[in-house]
Amino acid sequence: MAYKYEYILVRFGELSTKGKNKKDFIKRLLVNIKHALYSFENLKYERTNDRLYITLNDEPVDEISPILARVFGIRSFSLAMKVPTDIEEIKKAALVAATYEQARELVTFKVDTRRNYKQFPFVSDEINRAVAGLVLSNTDLKVDVHNPDFRLMVEIREHFTYIMSRTVLGAGGFPVGVGGKALLMLSGGIDSPVAGYLTMKRGVEIECIHYASPPYTSSQAQDKVLLLAKQLSAYQGRVKLHIIPFTDLQLAIYQNCPESYAITIMRRMMYRLADKLCENSKCTAIVNGECIGQVASQTLESMQTINEVTSRPIIRPVITYDKLEIINLAKTIETYETSILPFEDCCTIFTPKNPVIKPTIEKANKLESRFEFAELIEHAITNTTTIVLRSRELTSESDYF
Numbered sequence: 083m084a085y086k087y088e089y090i091l092v093r094f095g096e097l098s099t100k101g102k103n104k105k106d107f108i109k110r111l112l113v114n115i116k117h118a119l120y121s122f123e124n125l126k127y128e129r130t131n132d133r134l135y136i137t138l139n140d141e142p143v144d145e146i147s148p149i150l151a152r153v154f155g156i157r158s159f160s161l162a163m164k165v166p167t168d169i170e171e172i173k174k175a176a177l178v179a180a181t182y183e184q185a186r187e188l189v190t191f192k193v194d195t196r197r198n199y200k201q202f203p204f205v206s207d208e209i210n211r212a213v214a215g216l217v218l219s220n221t222d223l224k225v226d227v228h229n230p231d232f233r234l235m236v237e238i239r240e241h242f243t244y245i246m247s248r249t250v251l252g253a254g255g256f257p258v259g260v261g262g263k264a265l266l267m268l269s270g271g272i273d274s275p276v277a278g279y280l281t282m283k284r285g286v287e288i289e290c291i292h293y294a295s296p297p298y299t300s301s302q303a304q305d306k307v308l309l310l311a312k313q314l315s316a317y318q319g320r321v322k323l324h325i326i327p328f329t330d331l332q333l334a335i336y337q338n339c340p341e342s343y344a345i346t347i348m349r350r351m352m353y354r355l356a357d358k359l360c361e362n363s364k365c366t367a368i369v370n371g372e373c374i375g376q377v378a379s380q381t382l383e384s385m386q387t388i389n390e391v392t393s394r395p396i397i398r399p400v401i402t403y404d405k406l407e408i409i410n411l412a413k414t415i416e417t418y419e420t421s422i423l424p425f426e427d428c429c430t431i432f433t434p435k436n437p438v439i440k441p442t443i444e445k446a447n448k449l450e451s452r453f454e455f456a457e458l459i460e461h462a463i464t465n466t467t468t469i470v471l472r473s474r475e476l477t478s479e480s481d482y483f
Contacts, residue, residue, distance in 0.1 A: 092134035095157035111257040117319035137464035156252030179247040190226035239328035256285030264367040293328040303425035378437035387407025
């Protein structure tokens, strides 16, 4: 029998610790994988208690692997051959796998056997030696048990065995959706996309809200946010982006409030808008990229004053990170180059010279009483534009909801 890679074996991350909820987590993970790989129509899926198996049916694994690597809930995955649980067939398939790796100019290997079927008449060490002996006698590869270039993995089951030689690390975390849904305040900066990524990693689905202030912010600034949302969609299949017209509210703030308090009042209005959208979108929390002390609105006193306008939980995943840590993570998830494009959002364009760093709730409420902001908020919500983005295409909301 001529063996070739026909399967992907998917290993779980933190799902293994979830006890009675594990089955629901695995079910959600399978749904997310199918969504991520929706364009590969010939794939077949099998779910077990400790693994997921994907049958390739000649679909291009080089295109599938980078997509699968972004699906949260996966610890790692491997290309696999499925062979009868017979020592001679196992050796033949392992030689094919080793030959593939030698063609990639790898030099050393190690055999690792996982013997789930304990009635198999060979123990793990015997299988390791039998496989290694055949590989050594038929290739130029060398054994290195401490630091091999690749591992030949043999997983013994009762009726069949999986042979693997390559492991790809997954994104880890929990499957998106098992932790509910939250609304991400997505600016065009570096921090908020990272915050969104970290939130999704904990199993929370995100929708995004962006505050646009035309003509003070450009169409390029909005395109930049669309691209960031599209990049984030690679981690949960799709992302819904709500674009809020913020110009009228922003102008009213600067007409009625001293410059030093403008950022504080502006952020309170942003939270009110986000709170309204959470009601409409069934989001239970608000997420942002705030980091302690990074700017005036991110002191503890500022956060306390700004938070006062909503009772909804505020999630700040990067709150204790320093800027270099955030930048490095942004580069890892490939949002950094988009975030540094030179198109400013409403927060950076209207930044005051001397913002207050210890605002009070009493002063903020007093300033807000100078103008009728409730009508402006309702008008902004009514005129919100919603777009649904997928990592591979920009499409209309009706295609998915």
